[in-house]
Amino acid sequence: MFTDRIIGKLRGEEEGAMLIVIGGVHGNEYAGVDATAKVFRRLRDEMGRDPGIKMKGIFLGLIGNRLARKASRRFIKKDLNRQWYEENVGRIFSAPEELLDEEDKELKALLTIISSEIIQEKPSRIVILDLHTTSAEGGVFSIVDDQPESLNIALGFGAPVIRGLYQIFDGTILRFFNGSNFGIPTTALAFEAGQHDDPLALNRSESAILHLLHYTGLVQEHLQADLTTPKPAMVAEITYAHHITPEDHFSMKPGFKNFQHVREGEIIATDIKGEIAAPYDCRILMPLYQKQGSDGFFLIKEMQP
Ligand SMILES: [Zn+2]
Incomplete structure (x- = not known):
């Protein structure tokens, strides 16, 4: 290596x-x-x-x-x-x-x-x-x-x-x-x-x-030469960050992907206090599926560049 x-x-x-x-x-x-x-x-x-x-x-x-x-x-x-x-x-x-x-x-x-x-x-x-x-x-x-x-x-x-x-x-x-x-x-x-x-x-x-x-x-x-012409890209803004500590015992529900749409009220994770639901319709970013990390997930909304 x-x-x-x-x-x-x-x-x-x-x-x-x-x-x-x-x-x-x-x-x-x-x-x-x-x-x-x-x-x-x-x-x-x-x-x-x-x-x-x-x-x-x-x-x-x-x-x-x-x-x-x-x-x-x-x-x-x-x-x-x-x-x-x-x-x-x-x-x-x-x-x-x-x-x-x-x-x-x-x-x-x-x-x-x-x-x-x-x-x-x-x-x-x-x-x-x-x-x-x-x-x-x-x-x-x-x-x-x-x-x-x-x-x-x-x-x-x-x-x-x-x-x-x-x-x-x-x-x-x-x-x-x-x-x-x-x-x-x-x-x-x-x-x-x-x-x-x-x-x-x-x-x-x-x-x-x-x-x-x-x-x-x-x-x-x-x-x-071997690069393709980039497609027009989405520009999105972070609307929410879910910070966590080890004491939260945070756990993402399985199966979420980056940029996946989530609906208001949908359960996306759990922690020591219970279930964590999406507060509004949006997309999810960087759901945490590894042990180390201080952010459980982010929510984003699309915007004009
Ligand atoms: Zn990294």
């Missing part, structure tokens, strides 16, 4: 944007890392075959939570994608090493690499793609922030775009880098490529990376 923090780095002769792709922020999600490694192999192959292919800017691929990945778990002590808020990052960088837990160390290592690459390379702009997969079926969508740029990029993935999730979670990679800490225009977005074990999750992640390589001007168009 590939476990180096840096999956790959390629730098063009010309200056340009920096595309940072992060896979495996959750250690039990493999498609993002595999797809990133595959794109690097492919770029190296193609550039080896045709010296006429020139890159412009920097393409960097990173593994998020290496320790959790080795353990094939979502995380060891805590969710790495909920730790990226200023106060916590400050604590991690000032605390002695022996006081840091596994995810603190992972965050520190990841941010140290990203910061030093940005300082060293001084890109004109930064785009960060955070790749994930989900525990339930049918979870192919992107998560954007409130910048039009982020929505523009995501529409090119040809998958539903979810707005409002970004504001719900504190401490995500998305939010941290959109709050740009480097004085360089930065756009971050996340892409959920499907169910953890869905073989197509790798292809979808690969397509998303290739789309961004083109969008950021890093590589010429012909590398996109």
Whole structure:
């Protein structure tokens, strides 16, 4: 299994944007890392075959939570994608090493690499793609922030775009880098490529990376040749998030898929207090079918892009 923090780095002769792709922020999600490694192999192959292919800017691929990945778990002590808020990052960088837990160390290592690459390379702009997969079926969508740029990029993935999730979670990679800490225009977005074990999750992640390589001007168009033209994508807004703690003994009713319609009053889960019903007609997103996680499910409604 590939476990180096840096999956790959390629730098063009010309200056340009920096595309940072992060896979495996959750250690039990493999498609993002595999797809990133595959794109690097492919770029190296193609550039080896045709010296006429020139890159412009920097393409960097990173593994998020290496320790959790080795353990094939979502995380060891805590969710790495909920730790990226200023106060916590400050604590991690000032605390002695022996006081840091596994995810603190992972965050520190990841941010140290990203910061030093940005300082060293001084890109004109930064785009960060955070790749994930989900525990339930049918979870192919992107998560954007409130910048039009982020929505523009995501529409090119040809998958539903979810707005409002970004504001719900504190401490995500998305939010941290959109709050740009480097004085360089930065756009971050996340892409959920499907169910953890869905073989197509790798292809979808690969397509998303290739789309961004083109969008950021890093590589010429012909590398996109095998990409289909994206279909018009649904844009939906989060209307409800069901946060849970272990004490809730939360359990999803079996069989819910991402984007499945649910009707008002339909029982979707149970917890220590009893049954949990949908409060209105809507669609369900990210129903939790794994042990680790702090959100039971989300509800969404379609909106005009
Ligand atoms: Zn994930």
